[in-house]
Amino acid sequence: MKISESSPARRLLGLAYGLVAIGLILLFSASKGIFTRPVAGIFKGGGVFFWQQLLWITLGTGALVGARRFPYRNFRRLVWLLYPVTIVLLVLVLSLGHGRASRWIRIGPFNFQPAEFGKVVLVLTIAAYLAENDINRIAVFIGSLFLAGFPAALIFKQPNLGTAMILVLICLVIMFQAGLSLRRLLAVFITVLVSSPLLWITMEPYQKERILTFLWPQRDPLGRGYNLLQSKITIGSGGLIGKGYLHGTQTKLAFLPEYHTDFIFCLLAEEFGFIGVAIFLGLVYLFLREILSIIASTRDEFARLVASGIFGIFFLQTVINISMTLGLFPVAGIPLPFISYGGSFMIVALLSVGILANIAENSVMF
Amino acid sequence: MDQEKLLVNLVKISLGVLLLRSLYLQIIRFPYYSALSKKQSIRTIEIGIPRGKIFDRNGRVLAEDEPCFDLVFVPYDLKHPAEEAALVARYVSLEESNLKKIFTRQYRNPFDRIVLKKALTPEEVASISENAFQLPGIFVQTGIKRRYVLGPAAAHLIGHLGEVSEEQLERWKDRGLKAGDVIGQDGLERYYDDILRGVPGGILVEVDALGHHRRILGEKEMQPGDDLYLTIDLSFQKAAAESLGENEGCVVAMDPRNGQVLALVNYPAFDPEDPGKSLFKPGKPFLNRAIQGQYPPGSVFKIITEVAALETMTIEEHDRIECQGEMTVGDVIFRCWKEEGHGWVDINLALPFSCNIFFGTVGMKTGVSKILDYARLFHLGQPTGIDLPGEKSGLVPETAQSGGPLNIAIGQGALLTTPIQLLSLLSTVANGGNIWKPYLARKVVSGNGKIIRDVTPSLLRTAYVTGETMEILKRGLKNVVAFGTGGAASVPGIAVAGKTGTAQRGTEETGFSTHGAFACYAPAENPNIALVVFLDRGASKQAARIAGSILKKMLLPLEERGNGESSLSPEEENENF
Incomplete structure (x- = not known):
C-alpha cells in the first residue's frame, strides 16, 4: 500500500513528537531549577534529568520503529506469553521491593516499572480476548474483568492506586468499544461505588490522606495539602502569558515538589501562561482526535480494540494528570504522557504510538 | 460509529473542562495566586526589632536595648548532633538532654537559624568560638537584648519581654504581630507595647522552598520604637x-x-x-x-x-x-x-x-x-x-x-x-x-x-x-x-x-x-x-x-x-x- 504524505500515521507521529518536544523544552527549564529531592543522599543537579530523558526518548523511538514494523496480528498470539510474564514481574516487584513503595525492578543501570509495561500488555491481552469472544456473554464479561483485575490488584498492593485505577479504566474503555451495553457498564460503576468502602479499608494511610486532602485541602496547608496548594499557586500565578521561559519562580525555587514528573503541567502553566495551556490542550486534542479517526477507519476488530485501549491510556492519563494539578482530582501519581520525566512510561508511550502507526498503515481500509 | 462519536465528545468535554479550569485559575484568580506566589518567595531577614527606651522623670535610663551575642544553630549543618550537644552543654548553661532533643527534631526549614540561647556571657562566647571547629552548624551571632537598669527592683513596673503566644496572636490580629515576635509581656513593656515596639527592618531576599537565599532584592529600613518618659523617680x-x-x-x-x-x-x-x-519560685514573684x-x-x-x-x-x-x-x-x-x-x-x-x-x-x-x-x-x-x-x-x-x-x-x-x-x-x-x-x-x-x-x-x-x-x-x-x-x-x-x-x-x-x-x-x-x-x-x-x-x-x-x-x-x- 502506498502511503501519502499526510497519512494518519504521519500526522500521528508528528503530533506525538511535537508533544515530546514540548516535554523536552519544559524539562530543560526544570533542569535549571534546584531539585528538592536528594538522589542517593546528595542533591542532584537538574541537568541529569534532561539528558536522561533524551536517552529514554531514543530508546522509546527504537521501540516505536520496531512496533511499527512488527506484523501487529502476531501480538494476538504473543499475549499468551506477555501476560503471564507481566504477572510474574509484578509479583517479583512485590517480593523484591522493599520500603514503602516497591515499584521498580533493577536491570543493570536501569530501574524499570513493570506496571507501565503492564498497561500495553493488558491492552493487547484484553483486545485479543474480546476480538474472539462476545463481551455481552456473562462469562466473557467476568473473564475480561478478571484479566484486568488481577494485575490491577498486584499494582494496588505495591501500593500504586493511580496506576491500578488506570488499568481498570482502560479495560472498561476496551469493553465499551467491544460493544458492552451501557447498562452493564453502569453496573460495573455501581459495583465499584458500592465496594469502595471495602477498598477504603485496604488502602494505605498515605492514600487515604491524599483523598482526604483532595476533598478538604485546607486541612493542613503546610503538610499534605501543600502540593495541591502550591500546584494551584503555580498555575494561577502564570496568568495569561506566563512568567516567561526559564523564569518560573514557583518551580525554580522548588516550592512545588515533583515539578519535573507528575506536576510538570504546572511548569508549562507558570512559564507560558494560559496561552501556553490552550495551545498544549489543542495539540492534545488533535492527537487524541487522530487516534479516534484511526479507530474509526479500522475494520479489523483486534486492531480496533488495541487502538481503543491505547487511546484509553493517553486520554485517561492526560486528563487525570492535568485534573490533579488543577485541583480537580486527588493527587494520584500518574505521569503526563510524553511530557513527564520518567523512562518506563516514555518507552511505553512511544511503543504504543508505534503500534498505532502500524495499525493505521496496515489495517485501514479506504 | 456511535461509540467513536461518544468518545470524541468525551474528549471535547474533558479537555474543555480543563481549559475552563485553567482560565479560572490563571485569569480570574490570577491576582490572588500571583500575590501568594510573590509572598512566599520573598522573605525579610530580620535584624531584630529595636524597642524604644524607657526613662525616668529626670531622663535617666531604666530600660534599653543593647547588643549581645546569641548562640544559634542551623539544623541542616549539624554533623554530629549528640557530640555537639554534649560539647555545647559543657560550655553553656544549657541542659544536654534538652539540646539533643532540639538538635534531632525535624524542622520544616532546616536552613533557618534558630536561637539556642540569647545574651551569652563573654566566657561562653570565648569557649564556643575556641571550639568552633568541633561545632559545625553552631555559631555565635550578634543580637539585641533588653537591659533593665534596676533589675528586679522595678520588675513589676517595667515588666519584661517574651515571645508572643498563640493566644495573643489570635487576640491581637490587627497589631501586625507574627509568630516568634518578641513583645512586652508585663508591666509598662506590655501596656505600651505598641509604642515601644518598632517596625523590624531587614534584608529582603528571594528564597526557595528550603529557605536558601537565592539573591538579595533590597533592604528594608528598621524603624525603632518610640521612647517612654515616666513619672517614676x-x-x-x-x-x-x-x-x-x-x-x-x-x-x-x-x-x-x-x-x-x-x-x-x-x-x-x-x-x-x-x-x-523565677517561674516556680515561692512567694508569687x-x-x-x-x-x-x-x-x-x-x-x-x-x-x-x-x-x-x-x-x-x-x-x-x-x-x-x-x-x-x-x-x-x-x-x-x-x-x-x-x-x-x-x-x-x-x-x-x-x-x-x-x-x-x-x-x-x-x-x-x-x-x-x-x-x-x-x-x-x-x-x-x-x-x-x-x-x-x-x-x-x-x-x-x-x-x-x-x-x-x-x-x-x-x-x-x-x-x-x-x-x-x-x-x-x-x-x-x-x-x-x-x-x-x-x-x-x-x-x-x-x-x-x-x-x-x-x-x-x-x-x-x-x-x-x-x-x-x-x-x-x-x-x-x-x-x-x-x-x-x-x-x-x-x-x-x-x-x-x-x-x-x-x-x-x-x-x-x-x-x-x-x-x-x-x-x-x-x-x-x-x-x-x-x-x-x-x-x-x-x-x-x-x-x-x-x-x-x-x-x-x-x-x-x-x-x-x-x-x-x-x-x-x-x-x-x-x-x-
Missing part, C-alpha cells in the same frame, strides 16, 4: 526597694498634687532579663501586689469612717467615748487592740491611737451604708486607672454582705483594697479632695526627639468634704506619727501624716498572722509625696518604719541622713504645680 524607686528589703510586700508612692507615680516596688520580684527562672493584691484595708479605713461620721454629723469633734479594752454588742465581744483600753477618747485621740472601741461605736451610730457611700466617694472599689495591665478593683460590698458596722468601721469585714487605692485615698486627703488618676507615662518621644504624646494629670473626681472635717482628719493623721501608732515613720524636722493598718490574714489551716500597712503623706503641711508601704506579713509598725526610712532618704539633705541618694531636685519641686 529612679532614686525614689531605688530607695523604696532598698528600704523594703526582703519583706514580702510592696511600696508605692505618688505626687498627691497630680497623680504622678514616683515609685512602685514589689518583693519578691523576678529578674526581668530572665523571667523564666510575678504578682504586682501594688495594683493586683486585694487586702482588707484594716485601720487605714478609719479615715473613711471618720469622714463619714463627721460629715453626717453623727458625732462632733469633741464627743468622747470610753474605751475599756472591749465591749459587748449583742452576744459578741468586740475588742480593742489595746487590752487595758484607751480610757475616754475623742476623735482627736482615737485616730492617732487607732482605737477600735471608739470607731466601732461611731460606726454603729453612722451606719454601714453611709460609711460605704463615703468609701465609694473616695473612689474605692474600682480600679484607679493606672497605666499598667491587670489592675484589680478591690471591693466595697453591699450593706447586706458587708459583715456589719463594727467590722466595716475598722476596715475588716468584706472590704478589700489594693495598695494603690490606699495611696489614692491618702493623696486625696493630702490635697484636700482631688482624686487624681495615678499615671506612669509622662510623655512619648520619637527617635528624632519629636514629642508624640504629652500626658497631663487627669482628675477623676473631687470628693467634697467640708473644711472642718478635713482639718480634723489631717490633724489626726499628723498626730498618728507625732504621738500615735505611726511614730516609727517620723522624720526629724518634717511633719509626716499617716495611718497604720493591720488586718488579719490567713485561715485556720495556714495559721493566722497579720498584714501590716502604713499609708502616709509628707510634708504634712505642703505634701508632695504620698506613700503606702504594705507588708504581706508583718506589723504596721514595721511598715511605718520602712515608710520613715524611705521618706528620710527622699526628703532630707544628704548630710542629715547619713547615706543614700539625692532627693527630688528643686526644679522638680516646682515643675508640676
Whole structure:
C-alpha cells in the first residue's frame, strides 16, 4: 500500500513528537531549577534529568520503529506469553521491593516499572480476548474483568492506586468499544461505588490522606495539602502569558515538589501562561482526535480494540494528570504522557504510538 | 460509529473542562495566586526589632536595648548532633538532654537559624568560638537584648519581654504581630507595647522552598520604637526597694498634687532579663501586689469612717467615748487592740491611737451604708486607672454582705483594697479632695526627639468634704506619727501624716498572722509625696518604719541622713504645680 504524505500515521507521529518536544523544552527549564529531592543522599543537579530523558526518548523511538514494523496480528498470539510474564514481574516487584513503595525492578543501570509495561500488555491481552469472544456473554464479561483485575490488584498492593485505577479504566474503555451495553457498564460503576468502602479499608494511610486532602485541602496547608496548594499557586500565578521561559519562580525555587514528573503541567502553566495551556490542550486534542479517526477507519476488530485501549491510556492519563494539578482530582501519581520525566512510561508511550502507526498503515481500509 | 462519536465528545468535554479550569485559575484568580506566589518567595531577614527606651522623670535610663551575642544553630549543618550537644552543654548553661532533643527534631526549614540561647556571657562566647571547629552548624551571632537598669527592683513596673503566644496572636490580629515576635509581656513593656515596639527592618531576599537565599532584592529600613518618659523617680524607686528589703510586700508612692507615680516596688520580684527562672519560685514573684493584691484595708479605713461620721454629723469633734479594752454588742465581744483600753477618747485621740472601741461605736451610730457611700466617694472599689495591665478593683460590698458596722468601721469585714487605692485615698486627703488618676507615662518621644504624646494629670473626681472635717482628719493623721501608732515613720524636722493598718490574714489551716500597712503623706503641711508601704506579713509598725526610712532618704539633705541618694531636685519641686 502506498502511503501519502499526510497519512494518519504521519500526522500521528508528528503530533506525538511535537508533544515530546514540548516535554523536552519544559524539562530543560526544570533542569535549571534546584531539585528538592536528594538522589542517593546528595542533591542532584537538574541537568541529569534532561539528558536522561533524551536517552529514554531514543530508546522509546527504537521501540516505536520496531512496533511499527512488527506484523501487529502476531501480538494476538504473543499475549499468551506477555501476560503471564507481566504477572510474574509484578509479583517479583512485590517480593523484591522493599520500603514503602516497591515499584521498580533493577536491570543493570536501569530501574524499570513493570506496571507501565503492564498497561500495553493488558491492552493487547484484553483486545485479543474480546476480538474472539462476545463481551455481552456473562462469562466473557467476568473473564475480561478478571484479566484486568488481577494485575490491577498486584499494582494496588505495591501500593500504586493511580496506576491500578488506570488499568481498570482502560479495560472498561476496551469493553465499551467491544460493544458492552451501557447498562452493564453502569453496573460495573455501581459495583465499584458500592465496594469502595471495602477498598477504603485496604488502602494505605498515605492514600487515604491524599483523598482526604483532595476533598478538604485546607486541612493542613503546610503538610499534605501543600502540593495541591502550591500546584494551584503555580498555575494561577502564570496568568495569561506566563512568567516567561526559564523564569518560573514557583518551580525554580522548588516550592512545588515533583515539578519535573507528575506536576510538570504546572511548569508549562507558570512559564507560558494560559496561552501556553490552550495551545498544549489543542495539540492534545488533535492527537487524541487522530487516534479516534484511526479507530474509526479500522475494520479489523483486534486492531480496533488495541487502538481503543491505547487511546484509553493517553486520554485517561492526560486528563487525570492535568485534573490533579488543577485541583480537580486527588493527587494520584500518574505521569503526563510524553511530557513527564520518567523512562518506563516514555518507552511505553512511544511503543504504543508505534503500534498505532502500524495499525493505521496496515489495517485501514479506504 | 456511535461509540467513536461518544468518545470524541468525551474528549471535547474533558479537555474543555480543563481549559475552563485553567482560565479560572490563571485569569480570574490570577491576582490572588500571583500575590501568594510573590509572598512566599520573598522573605525579610530580620535584624531584630529595636524597642524604644524607657526613662525616668529626670531622663535617666531604666530600660534599653543593647547588643549581645546569641548562640544559634542551623539544623541542616549539624554533623554530629549528640557530640555537639554534649560539647555545647559543657560550655553553656544549657541542659544536654534538652539540646539533643532540639538538635534531632525535624524542622520544616532546616536552613533557618534558630536561637539556642540569647545574651551569652563573654566566657561562653570565648569557649564556643575556641571550639568552633568541633561545632559545625553552631555559631555565635550578634543580637539585641533588653537591659533593665534596676533589675528586679522595678520588675513589676517595667515588666519584661517574651515571645508572643498563640493566644495573643489570635487576640491581637490587627497589631501586625507574627509568630516568634518578641513583645512586652508585663508591666509598662506590655501596656505600651505598641509604642515601644518598632517596625523590624531587614534584608529582603528571594528564597526557595528550603529557605536558601537565592539573591538579595533590597533592604528594608528598621524603624525603632518610640521612647517612654515616666513619672517614676529612679532614686525614689531605688530607695523604696532598698528600704523594703526582703519583706514580702510592696511600696508605692505618688505626687498627691497630680497623680504622678514616683515609685512602685514589689518583693519578691523576678529578674526581668530572665523571667523564666523565677517561674516556680515561692512567694508569687510575678504578682504586682501594688495594683493586683486585694487586702482588707484594716485601720487605714478609719479615715473613711471618720469622714463619714463627721460629715453626717453623727458625732462632733469633741464627743468622747470610753474605751475599756472591749465591749459587748449583742452576744459578741468586740475588742480593742489595746487590752487595758484607751480610757475616754475623742476623735482627736482615737485616730492617732487607732482605737477600735471608739470607731466601732461611731460606726454603729453612722451606719454601714453611709460609711460605704463615703468609701465609694473616695473612689474605692474600682480600679484607679493606672497605666499598667491587670489592675484589680478591690471591693466595697453591699450593706447586706458587708459583715456589719463594727467590722466595716475598722476596715475588716468584706472590704478589700489594693495598695494603690490606699495611696489614692491618702493623696486625696493630702490635697484636700482631688482624686487624681495615678499615671506612669509622662510623655512619648520619637527617635528624632519629636514629642508624640504629652500626658497631663487627669482628675477623676473631687470628693467634697467640708473644711472642718478635713482639718480634723489631717490633724489626726499628723498626730498618728507625732504621738500615735505611726511614730516609727517620723522624720526629724518634717511633719509626716499617716495611718497604720493591720488586718488579719490567713485561715485556720495556714495559721493566722497579720498584714501590716502604713499609708502616709509628707510634708504634712505642703505634701508632695504620698506613700503606702504594705507588708504581706508583718506589723504596721514595721511598715511605718520602712515608710520613715524611705521618706528620710527622699526628703532630707544628704548630710542629715547619713547615706543614700539625692532627693527630688528643686526644679522638680516646682515643675508640676
